[in-house]
Amino acid sequence: MRILVCVKRVPAPGARINITDDGQNVDTTHLAFTTSPHEECAVEAAAQLVEEHGGEAIVLTLGPAEAEEQLRYAVSVGAQRGVLVLQDDESDPQRTSRALTTAIGELEADGPFDLVLFGNESADSGGFQVGIRVAHALGRPVVNGAKALAIDDGSVNLERETEAGRERYVLPLPAVVGVKEGINLPRYPTMRGRLASKKADIASEAAAIDVIDGALTMELLERPPETESSTIFLGEGPDAAAAVVDVLGELGVLS
């Protein structure tokens, strides 16, 4: 099988997300970078499929040169190689999907990927669009929010959860799938995996991709007002019991 996983480099936030003074970016001074949990699951799903069926999992990203870190991380947890489309500015979903579609076209010179996997949504902007736009541009079926995924003789069986129950889909391959966190438990990299990933082939596609702007522009990031949480000290040891009972009563959890 040939599987492509698309990921996005995003800040790994602390408890409070700070915004730069110009309101255009998250202040990443003290932050590490990662991909969204959905994308980690997509990489894990691809790794498991390759382990089961053989083949190759390639991981693709659009981002700054530093995004190589996320590609190597994906390789350290089971992908075989990575492709980086260099892109320094923050990109909107239209622009991102155009660039990815072009990159996928080049990577598919020898035939289409059986599966193109996305995370359900990105961890920072959360547009829920890129996977669907790419599928549309490629003319392939797409299901987002997949919580189960299995290959079955030229098709992929998918499930997703709704409030009413579970939906099942069968898509012919090649297909595009948006994977949702919980579909699997992504592995941590091993030390050997990390070291091997340093030697992995990471191709840079900067020159080849002509990025066309989308219609969305960044106006301003604002932090939501902090929700005031106040702590009421109810007491210490057995003396606190009565007060705890009162609170639980007020909350209506005591019958």
Place this chain on the structure above:
Amino acid sequence: MSELPAGARCVVIGAGIVGNCLVGHLAKLGWDEIVLIEKGPLPNPGGSTGHASNFIFPTDHNKEMALLTLESQRQYIEYGVNNECGGIEVARDEARMEEFNRRMTSAKAFGIDARLVTPAEIKEMVPFITEDIILGGFYTPTVSVADSLQMGTLMRDEAVAAGALSVFANTEVLDLEVSEAGAVSAVVTDKGRIECEHVAIACGVWSPRIAAMAGANIPLTPAVHQMADVGPIDILQESNVELAYPIVRDMDTFCYERQSSGSMEVGSYAHRPIFHHPDDIPSIEAAAMSPTELPLTQDDFDPQMEEAIELMDMLGDAEIKYAINGLLSLTPDAMPVLGETPEVRNLWSAAAVWVKEGPGIAQLIAEWMTYGYPRICDPHGSDIARFYPHEKTEHHIYARCAEHFNKTYGIVHPREQWESQRDMRRSPFFAREEALGAVFFDARGWERPQWFESNADLLERYSGRCDPREHEWDARWWSPITNAEHLHMRDAVGMVDLTAFNEFDFEGPGAFDFLQYMTVNSVNVAVGRSVYTPLLTHDGGFRTDLTILRLAEDHFRVVTGAFDGGRDRYWFTRNLPDDGSVTFTDRTSGMCTIGVWGPNAQATMAKIVTGDHLPYDVTQDGFPYGHVREVLIDGVPCTMFRISYVGENGWEVYTNAEHGLRVWDSIAATGEEFDIRPVGLGVYAVTGRIEKGYRLMGAELESEYNPVEAGLARPKVKSADFIGKDAYLAARDTDPVATLCTLEITDQTSAAGIARYPVGGNEPIVTSDGERIIDAHGRPSRVTTAGAAPSLGSYLLLAYLPPEHAIEGTTLGVVYMNEQFPVRVARVGGQPLFDPTDERMKTDPA
């Protein structure tokens, strides 16, 4: 929760291992109204304690750190939070195996059970180790892991239960207020203001920020120590305990592997030095994990992972579950920063402390605050007052920390010299010395010639008495030229650059009384006379020793050494009366000093010294030993002081820095006919000194010992009161349980058949049977100074011995590099081996 009090006796800031243990120890020592403030939540506020590996390898070559670590481990045991698992330092190369011999020696000195183990023995204890890449190991069964958070909680709770302490977490310090008199007076927090008498800063990596609020400087930098938790690993999981296997320190790759239940923690000191400014540490809110657990910079850690896998193959397939750039505190000399800040009274620093020494250091600070000086051990290596101004700058901190970070697991020679931040302080004679091929050693920024290559021709003249040392370790940072310079000085005359001396002037109507109160020996001497004297702690131990020149009725000049100048300056100024009756002037930077000694010193100086009446009489009759005179040398006003630290007739010559070069040149030119030579500090500080048995602060003289034990008690005690007098009188009335002795190695030949020369790094003195020697106060006998005695043709050691061994002629042993050499007690007490009656110093040369 109770309200923040408006007043307190002491506010301790920071609830890491140090702050928690400090409030506990203060409460034990009787303090009450203590307030502990912590910005973060309890029990883990997010400082370095929270992510520390918590392990304790007790062996340290440094006495201060060894004692504090052992005491800390004892306290962890007392509180039931010490998990003993054993630890093995493994060697990948021969130099490390040699270092293990040295570690065995230090373990013996401080009474730590340890042994050398073979790769096969290591494999037996650590079945998952790749034994064929290691040459051997240094095994310490008592290595342990302490629960530092629980220890902190217990100490805190104990103080609360005693009614001595109230604790306020989630409380941020905004300001420290200082009174007009220069004492800390209040702590301002986001929850209110507390007026207080004392403030202790135990804020780890944030300490400089907090100190700066009061205008004080705690010189440290937050620095990264990388660590990763990898697992689960079957063999570790199957052990079903936190620590089933000894901790392994892979010394030559600067890494360690420590079991943590089912996984292994891999830590490193091998990566590039990575510093963070205290102002750039994220807040608790903005930190993904905690403020001191920053994202791992993976590229820095990769080489260490490869080496870790090399040592333990199973680590390669273990998952990296947690990996951080953990922050810890580094200081310019890798020692803690403890004591009252010199800038602000009653503002205490308890910073740059690791978990392994936390409780002991907390006790040390509590004692310091309670008794005016620590009792647990002499703190001179950690004392915040040790730093000179240039050493407290970020420039210096970053440069020195960058240099020593990768030596955390390094093999550091006791005489090892810094490479960075050199040439910070040069004497006026520097260019002359450089031209003479001086090899410079650093003395707190001063460049001091250790020996002169220009004197290499003397090796031939003194052939057979200045042989090279065969073993590289013994010869490192040493030259046989020192012996030759020594012998030449004894035969002719030498001149020594002593500009690194500190000169403190005390003037005014209260100067006499003040100094009388500070010193053991009376300063009630005539103008133009001098006093050598110890200064004591309140407990009667050595605080320092120095020389005082009485230049006028109300004008005294204190001369003290480079290494303790900062501490001495603090001690004097801290005790200075505030009524204006005494002025203090630090004249160090404006002065320079040349020592001129040897049988031809008098003849040399006779030619160029003049005074009001020409010619000037420089004979012992005209200018007796111990006297101080204002003279002209080649027309330059100088202060001449007839004294010697090397046992020869001669002087210390002081003059203003701008005159220095002329005086140097003049003495050198005049002395030419007497074959005057520049002589390095190798003679002044080691060979000349040890032949005369002169004691050195920080080596022989420490607060654990008193003048009776050191052989420095005079026949009478002055009537005036002075610091430590009661304790001193008591010591004089008691038979000493140890006496400082001079020992001679009677056979230096090692098993390998070569002569060895102990470098003087706490080598234990043992009985002929190899038993440790401990005095009645529990102090082990160990080498405080070692050095060649070229004039005696022997190699000498200084060490305190209990009475049963302090008998001249007794045969004992010294352990050096894990090998025992026989020594003979050559002298008990202060009398020198060389020229015991001081004839050479005090009579005119023949």
